[in-house]
Amino acid sequence: MDNRITDKITQGMYVLTTNNSGCIIDTVSQVSMSDEPLISIAVNKNNYTNEMIMKNRKFAISILSENIDGRVIEIFGMHSSRDYNKFDKVEMLDVDGIKIIKDCIAYMYCEVVDVIDADTHTVFIGKVVKSKLYNNEKPMSYSYYSENKDTLIKRNTEQDKVAWVCTICGYVYYGEEIPDDFVCPVCGVTKEFFKKK
Ligand SMILES: Cc1cc2nc3c(=O)[nH]c(=O)nc-3n(C[C@H](O)[C@H](O)[C@H](O)COP(=O)(O)O)c2cc1C
Structure with a gap:
């Protein structure tokens, strides 16, 4: 499979967090529509955050804008929470025991209602039980990240x-x-x- 094809699927940029762990994901989709909609996320089985969601059965999604400090992507996307404290390097807010990114556009706090084994990844279906919109900045897409990653992540x-x-x-x-x-x-x-x- 040519990776350039999957790169053409429009996806956003998010920080996925749960107790003691968090990582960047681009695989968030809305699944249903109601006052408490369902969303899906796909999390690599090697990620510590996968292990922690399996245990905690809840997670939060912070939606990132194009203005987000690239350090957030570097810290949450390129280190593992197994041996690295990400939460003391970025300004976070606490929502019912789960940290979210302070400078996010919005957050969704979810309870896991289904877990699907998907080869290299686990698909978690979450019910959004709490959420808040902070601003109307432009959400960052994965392709925006791809095109700008060298300036966003200066270290790299x-x-x-x-x-x-x-x-x-x-x-x-x-x-x-x-x-x-x-x-x-x-x-x-x-x-x-x-x-x-
Ligand atoms: C742009 C970008 C997109 C990513 N998308 C995903 C994703 O959709 N699912 C996933 O499991 N990991 C994704 N990752 C990788 C994780 O963020 C990364 O492996 C992280 O270090 C895992 O941290 P953890 O071990 O603390 O959970 C992405 C990383 C980047 C930089």
Whole structure:
């Protein structure tokens, strides 16, 4: 399968959080319409956040705008909460025991109503039991992120010279060394799977 095709599917950019853990996802979809609509999220089984949602059975989605500080994407999307405290590096708010991103457009707080095994991922169906819209900034799409990631995530720019290629999916990390807790933002593997270009 040519990855350029799935890149053409329009998706947004979100921070998914649960107790003690959180990560960037682009796989949020509305499933039903009511006062408490259902949404779906697809979470890689390697992600610590997957393990934590399985335990806690609730999660929150913070919707990110094009104005979000790129550090939020770098911190939540390129490190694992297993050995890295993401919540003390970004301004967060507490909603019934789950942290959300302070600078988000809106949040949705969900209870898990269904869990579907989907190959590399788990699809969680969540019922939105609480939500709040903070502003009307333009939501960031995955393609906006893709086109602007070098400026959004300054640490990962080509000026750092050394390119490390993920041997599983081809994602390129730019930097002198890959941090020990780095995980591939596309396929979730650890630094051992990266080779110097
Ligand atoms: C742009 C972008 C999109 C991502 N989309 C997803 C996604 O939809 N599902 C997923 O499980 N991980 C996705 N990730 C990867 C996770 O955010 C990443 O592996 C994270 O480090 C996992 O952290 P955790 O181990 O603390 O859960 C994405 C990362 C980036 C940068």
